Amino acid sequence: MNQAIETVDQVPRAQDTKERILDAAERLFADNGFAATSLRQITAEAQVNLAAVNYHFQNKETLIRAVLHRRIGPINKRRFDLLDALEFAAGDSGPLVLEEVLRAFLLPVMEARTSCPEMRHWPRLLGRLYTELHGSLMEMFQKEMAPAGQRFTAAIQRAEPGLTPEALAWGLHFGIGALAHFLAAGELLRFISRGTVDPDDHLEALGFLVTYMTGGLRALRSQNKETAQ
Amino acid sequence: MNQAIETVDQVPRAQDTKERILDAAERLFADNGFAATSLRQITAEAQVNLAAVNYHFQNKETLIRAVLHRRIGPINKRRFDLLDALEFAAGDSGPLVLEEVLRAFLLPVMEARTSCPEMRHWPRLLGRLYTELHGSLMEMFQKEMAPAGQRFTAAIQRAEPGLTPEALAWGLHFGIGALAHFLAAGELLRFISRGTVDPDDHLEALGFLVTYMTGGLRALRSQNKETAQ
DNA sequence: GTCTATAGTGGGATAGAC
DNA sequence: GTCTATCCCACTATAGAC
Numbered sequence: 001m002n003q004a005i006e007t008v009d010q011v012p013r014a015q016d017t018k019e020r021i022l023d024a025a026e027r028l029f030a031d032n033g034f035a036a037t038s039l040r041q042i043t044a045e046a047q048v049n050l051a052a053v054n055y056h057f058q059n060k061e062t063l064i065r066a067v068l069h070r071r072i073g074p075i076n077k078r079r080f081d082l083l084d085a086l087e088f089a090a091g092d093s094g095p096l097v098l099e100e101v102l103r104a105f106l107l108p109v110m111e112a113r114t115s116c117p118e119m120r121h122w123p124r125l126l127g128r129l130y131t132e133l134h135g136s137l138m139e140m141f142q143k144e145m146a147p148a149g150q151r152f153t154a155a156i157q158r159a160e161p162g163l164t165p166e167a168l169a170w171g172l173h174f175g176i177g178a179l180a181h182f183l184a185a186g187e188l189l190r191f192i193s194r195g196t197v198d199p200d201d202h203l204e205a206l207g208f209l210v211t212y213m214t215g216g217l218r219a220l221r222s223q224n225k226e227t228a229q
Numbered sequence: 230m231n232q233a234i235e236t237v238d239q240v241p242r243a244q245d246t247k248e249r250i251l252d253a254a255e256r257l258f259a260d261n262g263f264a265a266t267s268l269r270q271i272t273a274e275a276q277v278n279l280a281a282v283n284y285h286f287q288n289k290e291t292l293i294r295a296v297l298h299r300r301i302g303p304i305n306k307r308r309f310d311l312l313d314a315l316e317f318a319a320g321d322s323g324p325l326v327l328e329e330v331l332r333a334f335l336l337p338v339m340e341a342r343t344s345c346p347e348m349r350h351w352p353r354l355l356g357r358l359y360t361e362l363h364g365s366l367m368e369m370f371q372k373e374m375a376p377a378g379q380r381f382t383a384a385i386q387r388a389e390p391g392l393t394p395e396a397l398a399w400g401l402h403f404g405i406g407a408l409a410h411f412l413a414a415g416e417l418l419r420f421i422s423r424g425t426v427d428p429d430d431h432l433e434a435l436g437f438l439v440t441y442m443t444g445g446l447r448a449l450r451s452q453n454k455e456t457a458q
Numbered sequence: 459g460t461c462t463a464t465a466g467t468g469g470g471a472t473a474g475a476c
Numbered sequence: 477g478t479c480t481a482t483c484c485c486a487c488t489a490t491a492g493a494c
Contacts, residue, residue: 017477033361035264038469049479054471056477131360131413132262142420149421169422170437176417177410178403184360185406191371192378193398208399211452212445219444220437246459267487278461283489285459 018056020046023118025067030124034064034132065140068129071122072141076148078108083155096159098217102210105152106179110202123202127184130176160221167220175213182209247285249275252347255296259353263293263361294369297358300341300351301370305377307337312384325388327446331439334381335408339431352431356413359405389450396449404442411438 024046028037039060043050057063082104090096109126112119133141156168163171182189186199199205253275257266268289272279286292311333319325338355341348362370385397392400411418415428428434 033264035262039471040469049477050470051472051479052477058471060470128360130410130417131357166422166426167437169418169426170434171441173411173418173421174407174438174441177408177414178406180410181359181406182402188359188405189398189402192402193395197395197398205399208396208449209403211448212400212403215448215451216441216445218448219440222444223440268489269487279488280461280490281459287489289488 017046017048017052020048021053021056021063022067022070024048025063026071026121026125029064029067030121030128033128039063061137064137067125068137068141069144071119071125072144074119075108075112075122076145079105079148080151082107083151087155096155098156098159099210099214101152101155101159102175102213103206104155105148106206106209106213109179109183110206113202123183127180127182130180131184156217160217162221162224163217164224167224168217171213171217171220174216175209178209178212246275246277246281249277250282250285250292251296251299253277254292255300255350255354258293258296259350259357262357268292290366293366296354297366297370298373300348300354301373303348304337304341304351305374308334308377309380311336312380316384325384327385327388328439328443330381330384330388331404331442332435333384334377335435335438335442338408338412339435342431352412356409356411359409360413385446389446391450391453392446393453396453397446400442400446400449403445404438407438407441 021042025037025042028041028045039053040050042063043053053060053063057066083101086096086100086104109123112122114120129141153168153172156172157163157165160168182199182205186205189197189199250271254266254271257270257274261270268282269279271292272282282289282292286295312330315325315329315333338352341351343349358370382397382401385401386392386394389397411428411434415434418426418428
């Protein structure tokens with residue numbers, strides 16, 4: 001009742017304009033990509049005036065930046081919480097388990113789609129990000145991801161000491177690619193599996209991806225031992 | 230000498246207009262993506278009149294289709310030749326080696342960049358393809374890739390009989406993602422590895438990717454055994 | 459088959475009233 | 477902060493001369 005006092009007849013304006021723009025942009029960018037989404041589509045979906053975009057954000061690039069920035073922090077916060085718990089449990093000298101480290105990295109992205117509603121577009125958005133962004137946007141993203149990259153690189157290193165830094169970089173890159181491709185083009189999986197796999201079951205996907213990445217990284221570690229002579 | 234008789238002062242017109250458009254489009258699509266590349270850029274680079282595009286191809290979508298179609302055949306031909314050789318060597322009942330099957334699938338794409346000049350943009354183009362194409366274009370690509378998909382799925386199945394069809398689909402999907410991400414965003418690898426890895430060395434990449442995919446698929450096979458009870 | 463010219467559309471951005 | 481109206485630009489596609 002209370003909440004209605006100030007918003008009678010304002011149903012479509014319940015949220016702040018700025019946030020409504022971000023919400024609409026997030027969904028459209030995720031579904032259609034950055035280049036293919038026009039500001040007009042965004043303002044139409046947000047039920048907001050076209051000029052509002054240029055008022056609240058200077059231009060389209062800054063809007064993209066804002067859309068990404070809003071989500072990166074919470075996702076990485078969750079990652080760090082999970083990794084903190086693993087490291088605490090392992091103590092100063094105990095071992096870290098590769099599967100669990102990878103799960104801590106991947107779970108926040110996977111669960112985003114289902115757990116909290118306002119996060120549900122992030123996975124697809126992330127999938128698009130890697131192939132569509134260039135220049136300053138990519139640099140901005142790399143800067144925001146650098147701390148997570150460093151902490152998880154170190155954790156994987158600790159879990160699998162046999163991995164050289166080069167092999168770890170390759171493995172991480174391949175894993176991110178597998179993740180991004182699944183998030184952006186999960187529907188292909190329906191085709192590949194002839195309908196027997198449901199790509200919308202993200203927890204199942206998490207299990208398969210953790211297994212796959214673990215196997216891939218351990219194989220890179222073993223190969224390295226062999227060629228080390 | 231002979232070849233100059235008819236082409237004096239025709240240096241920029243040495244090639245057929247249609248093919249020059251395809252060449253320019255291929256490079257620009259690979260570098261900037263499909264949506265972000267304009268027909269004007271293409272005709273400018275091809276040193277061809279703007280209207281020529283709509284004369285030789287009806288519209289932009291058909292041009293994209295033609296660019297893709299021109300390369301898929303030869304790549305898959307090479308794949309089949311390599312797989313034929315493996316299957317011949319293995320005979321009717323002998324085993325296939327997973328590493329070799331994957332190498333037969335990946336080598337033609339990797340070597341495309343370096344071996345024959347006119348193929349050098351295909352890898353990046355392929356990387357873009359999976360995340361940028363929709364609807365009819367994606368269907369067309371799937372249709373052209375279906376035979377290769379079926380043959381290699383069967384070969385992997387033969388190499389690793391323990392893999393369930395579902396696990397194989399997941400593994401293949403992840404592997405394609407790793408490949409596409411490497412091809413489209415290889416520069417990220419420089420960043421992740423802090424400059425110690427050169428993503429332009431495609432033969433090195435092939436080795437790492439074969440190892441990674443092999444390890445991932447074998448891990449999926451083992452996991453399946455465990456959960457089979 | 460190749461060109462010029464242009465139609466027709468939709469985009470990002472802004473000026474200026476309210 | 478919000479709106480209308482509009483500028484200016486780039487794009488795809490086509491018409492029609494040569």
